[in-house]
Amino acid sequence: MMNRFIPFFAVLLLSLPLKSQNTPIAIEKFNDGIHHWFLEVRDTNYQRHSPENFQAIAKNLIAYQNKDGGWPKNIDWLAQLNPDSVKQALSERYRQSTFDNRNIYPQIEYLAHAYSRSGNKLFLKSAIKGLQYIFNNQHANGGWRGWDVDAITFNDDVMTGIMHLLLDIAQDAPQYSDLPNKIRKQSRKSLNRAVALTLHCQVNVNGVKKGWAQQHDHQTLAPTGARTFELPGLTANESSSIIAFLMRIEKPTPAIVHAIETGIAWLQQSAIYGIRIETVEVPEGTYPGLTLKIDRKQVDDPSAGPLWARFYETDTNRPFMCTRQGEKVFSLNEVNPERRAGYAWYGIWPQKLIEEQYPAWEKKWKQ
Known part of the structure; x- marks a missing residue:
């Protein structure tokens, strides 16, 4: 009687890997770069790989990878285009590797998943090459820079995105199971340095720890500006991302616990009530010389909140904004x-962090 069921179970078992191989690998972490690609590219009349075709996407990543192990930013990784032609059309600076716009660590993660699904060692080799780029570009203080300014950069998840990747490796995520021991040790060392720096970057005001800035100076660790409209200040967005990362660390040290608790306290104290932000459509020609389709207005509303500002003054904790000038x-x-x-x-970045x-x-x- 049992023999009658053996072929059925054999077919079932054989079908499982095939189903796994046809399951898409998540591409959401590419969204920022792809969004910027579509903002900059005029001719979008081309074919794209379906998310299920992960091996073709992984081969795209290999084709775009620079010799230093990194990748240029703002590329549609699903595009069925000639990578050499795409890169040739970029200016010299835009061909360079950068962590800006959530870049490099998503490619490494994707390649690792593609390798674990397919066994294609070229994918693993490319992922390792990407990790080497991370190690080679870590500043002596443990940080990584972004695009706009040479500073420790939390904006665009530069620091936190890389640290999440390295923590996945340290916590033995299955897609990294075949990484060489040497790479694993380098990853853990790199992660420890980055976490230590992150704790030191938390801004201290009159003996009380607050939040973090988008960028911090390499030497003084003080908040620093980037683009003209990004002046130095504490930021609710990046502080929320940092705290969320720190909460992933198993068996947190007292220093990590203190950073989380004081960071949460600052976010709670910085919540804004009584205003809401309205997004409104604007007729063409409302602002001469601009092609804006929407505008945003700050409206008083006693029932509104909580809301958080992107920037707060370090000394007064007063929310501020900035003009392009x-x-x-x-x-x-x-x-x-x-x-x-x-x-x-303005945004509600810390809300889920605080409430859940x-x-x-x-x-x-804390038990």
Whole structure:
């Protein structure tokens, strides 16, 4: 009787790897770069690989990889285009490897998944080459720079994105199981240096630890500016991302626990009530010389909140914004229309962290 079922189970078992191989590998971490690609490329009349065709996408990643192990930013990794032609059309600077716009660590993660699905060693080799780029470009202080300024960069998840990747390796995520021991040791060493630096970057105001900035100076670790409209200040967005990363660390040290608790306290104290941000459509020609389709307005509303500002003054904790010309202002309505509609000055970034993730972390580690 049992023999009658053996062929059925054999077919079932054989079908499992095939199903796995046809399951898409997540591409959401490429979204930022692909979004910028579509902002810059005029001719988008081309074929794209389906997410299920992960081996073709992984081969694209290998084709675009620079000799230093990194990748240029703002590429549509699913595009069925000639990578050499695409890179040739870029300016010299835009061919260079960079972590900007959430770049490099997503490619490494994708290649590792592609290798674990297919066994294609070229994918593993490319992922290792990408990791070497991370190691080689880590600053002596443990940080990584972004695109706009040579500083320790938390903006665009430069530091946190890399640290999440290295933590996955340290915590033995299955897609990294075949990494050589030497690479694993380098990953852990690199991660430890980055975490130590992150803790030191937390801004201390009169003996009280607050949040973090988008960028910090390599030498002094003080908040520093980047683009003209990004003046030095504490930031709710990046601080939330940093705290969320720190909460992933198993058996956190007292220093990590303190950073999380004080960071959460600062976010709670910095919540804004009584205003809301409205996005409104604007007729063509409303702002001469601009092609804006929307605008944003700050509206008083006693029932609104909580909301957080992108930037807070380090000393006063007062929310501020900035014009494209670098003038600090304190109301969204004072920002010029192009930057008002084109930058996230307010958001609810910490809300889920405060209401859900932190209580769960506290329950796990504060008993």
